[in-house]
Amino acid sequence: MKHTLATVILILASFSSLLAQTQIELDNDHILIGQQTRLTIVNADEYPSVETIEQDDVVAISQDFDQESRTQTTVITSFTPGQHIIHIGHSDSILLTVDDVADVDTTTADIRDIAPLLRENYTFWEIFRWILVALVGVGVVLGSYQLRKKRPGQPIFAKPTPPPLPPHERALQALEALRRENLWQSGRTKEYHTRLTDIVRTYLEEACNIASTDMTSDETIDAYRHSPTFDTSVAKRLASILHRADMVKFAKSEPLPHEHDRSMDEACEIVNQLADKLSAQTDQQPTNNE
Numbered sequence: 046m047k048h049t050l051a052t053v054i055l056i057l058a059s060f061s062s063l064l065a066q067t068q069i070e071l072d073n074d075h076i077l078i079g080q081q082t083r084l085t086i087v088n089a090d091e092y093p094s095v096e097t098i099e100q101d102d103v104v105a106i107s108q109d110f111d112q113e114s115r116t117q118t119t120v121i122t123s124f125t126p127g128q129h130i131i132h133i134g135h136s137d138s139i140l141l142t143v144d145d146v147a148d149v150d151t152t153t154a155d156i157r158d159i160a161p162l163l164r165e166n167y168t169f170w171e172i173f174r175w176i177l178v179a180l181v182g183v184g185v186v187l188g189s190y191q192l193r194k195k196r197p198g199q200p201i202f203a204k205p206t207p208p209p210l211p212p213h214e215r216a217l218q219a220l221e222a223l224r225r226e227n228l229w230q231s232g233r234t235k236e237y238h239t240r241l242t243d244i245v246r247t248y249l250e251e252a253c254n255i256a257s258t259d260m261t262s263d264e265t266i267d268a269y270r271h272s273p274t275f276d277t278s279v280a281k282r283l284a285s286i287l288h289r290a291d292m293v294k295f296a297k298s299e300p301l302p303h304e305h306d307r308s309m310d311e312a313c314e315i316v317n318q319l320a321d322k323l324s325a326q327t328d329q330q331p332t333n334n335e
Contacts, residue, residue, distance in 0.1 A: 213320035262287035
């Protein structure tokens with residue numbers, strides 16, 4: 046009984062080992078040069094990569110691996126005629142035969158020259174289209190000539206130059222752009238206050254005729270006090286941002302976060318207040334002349 050049971054176990058073990066053996070097959074082991082065939086490997090312990098298939102003039106084109114069925118499919122081809130042994134893993138291999146294309150006997154074959162291209166007659170619409178294009182081109186040339194006669198020395202299709210923005214709008218745009226750069230938040234405190242005060246100084250030059258860029262902070266404040274646009278609140282804000290910037294640039298002071306924002310807000314207020322004051326003075330000039 047024991048001997049029979051051992052025999053059955055041995056048979057089952059041999060059968061399962063046989064089932065687990067690697068199975069290799071080609072869809073077509075006889076192909077013409079350049080044709081493709083599919084190599085299928087089932088139950089392989091080590092699946093070859095594309096590089097391991099590129100041997101003996103046999104090239105892998107694509108590979109696919111099914112994890113559940115442990116099946117790898119590789120599309121291969123060869124451009125070298127003859128018999129090629131494809132090695133799979135360390136011990137398996139399969140033979141692929143590649144046939145060359147049959148030679149053509151040029152002495153008996155009916156070889157002819159390539160036929161010339163056939164020309165078709167132009168249709169009415171094709172001719173009309175070219176005539177229309179020519180008429181449009183002539184019209185453009187004549188129109189350009191007439192425009193050039195009316196406006197000599199000017200580009201024909203030049204876009205009109207937009208009028209420059211008033212000084213206060215340019216200053217406010219520059220301040221907003223500076224705010225968005227987040228300079229002081231990234232540690233560039235000196236650059237932030239220098240550029241902020243430069244924007245205000247430039248505005249004072251354009252709007253109030255104060256050469257602020259060539260003056261010290263105290264000279265700028267004194268020049269503004271003698272300006273027709275003098276306003277006490279503007280003077281206080283101007284002194285605040287200029288002295289704060291001097292402390293940062295020359296004394297290496299580090300303002301508190303709210304002081305950075307305060308300088309920006311004060312600069313905007315200076316521009317807006319002076320713009321309103323200048324506008325009011327302009328509106329009053331005709332009345333005063335009367």
